[in-house]
Amino acid sequence: MTTAAVFCRGVTKQYGQKYALNGLELFIPQGCTVGVLGPNGSGKSSLFRMLTGLTRADRGKIEVLGKAPGWRTNKEIAYLPDRARWYPDYTVNESFRWGENFLPGFERETAERLASFMKLDMDMRAVGMSRGQEARLMLILCIARQVPLIILDEPFSGIDVISREKIIEGLIEHMSTGEQTVLISTHEIYEAEPLFDHVVFMNEGQVILAGEADKLRGKYGSMHTILQKMY
Ligand SMILES: Nc1ncnc2c1ncn2[C@@H]1O[C@H](COP(=O)(O)OP(=O)(O)OP(=O)(O)O)[C@@H](O)[C@H]1O
Numbered sequence: 001m002t003t004a005a006v007f008c009r010g011v012t013k014q015y016g017q018k019y020a021l022n023g024l025e026l027f028i029p030q031g032c033t034v035g036v037l038g039p040n041g042s043g044k045s046s047l048f049r050m051l052t053g054l055t056r057a058d059r060g061k062i063e064v065l066g067k068a069p070g071w072r073t074n075k076e077i078a079y080l081p082d083r084a085r086w087y088p089d090y091t092v093n094e095s096f097r098w099g100e101n102f103l104p105g106f107e108r109e110t111a112e113r114l115a116s117f118m119k120l121d122m123d124m125r126a127v128g129m130s131r132g133q134e135a136r137l138m139l140i141l142c143i144a145r146q147v148p149l150i151i152l153d154e155p156f157s158g159i160d161v162i163s164r165e166k167i168i169e170g171l172i173e174h175m176s177t178g179e180q181t182v183l184i185s186t187h188e189i190y191e192a193e194p195l196f197d198h199v200v201f202m203n204e205g206q207v208i209l210a211g212e213a214d215k216l217r218g219k220y221g222s223m224h225t226i227l228q229k230m231y
Pocket residue numbers: 015018019020021038039040041042043044045046047082
């Protein structure tokens with residue numbers, strides 16, 4: 001049987017009367033790049049926070065890389081939260097040095113290659129960066145890590161459409177080895193679609209459709225079309 005990178009059964013999280021996740025079922029095999037798609041408030045960030053052990057489910061079972069989420073699994077996950085900000089005084093160069101010292105699996109050479117590809121000046125400080133430049137720095141700090149699981153929550157927000165396409169091209173190239181499992185939530189579906197070999201559609205705290213991108217495309221059309229039909 002295929003090993004799961006992520007397994008969820010009946011996962012439920014409630015805030016007052018509101019369900020962030022409502023009996024969520026999910027199986028993500030290892031080694032694939034997965035688009036986690038759905039409208040605002042469908043539970044994508046809540047799911048990611050649970051996979052990284054930042055919040056606990058009220059009910060249900062979660063396994064990440066075969067273990068319950070927590071400090072043991074977190075060494076093996078590179079997580080980019082939504083609305084992430086970086087230390088303002090750090091240059092790109094200093095940020096990468098910080099990465100080498102504190103982030104398990106961080107590869108400086110890969111980070112520098114990605115920075116050059118994404119046109120990020122090594123001497124630029126986070127405080128002087130545009131939103132898009134800071135988003136690139138945050139993204140590089142995650143994807144330059146050799147860890148089995150990468151979780152990116154809205155990594156392209158604030159990045160203009162031309163740069164976005166370039167970054168996505170770089171990501172496709174970077175992730176083509178198939179050794180890592182990558183989960184990406186995004187509303188930029190049109191540009192990001194070529195990245196995904198699996199897709200998970202969420203609504204109201206549940207997975208409403210999931211599977212291999214090619215099979216879903218063959219059956220329903222592009223991811224964009226599926227989203228338009230579904231919501
Ligand atoms: N800490 C919290 N307190 C109260 N409600 C919360 C909390 N976290 C999430 N929720 C609620 O749970 C639901 C799911 O939120 P979540 O942020 O997971 O959605 P999302 O799919 O990531 O949305 P978006 O696409 O806008 O980022 C929303 O209705 C949200 O208001």
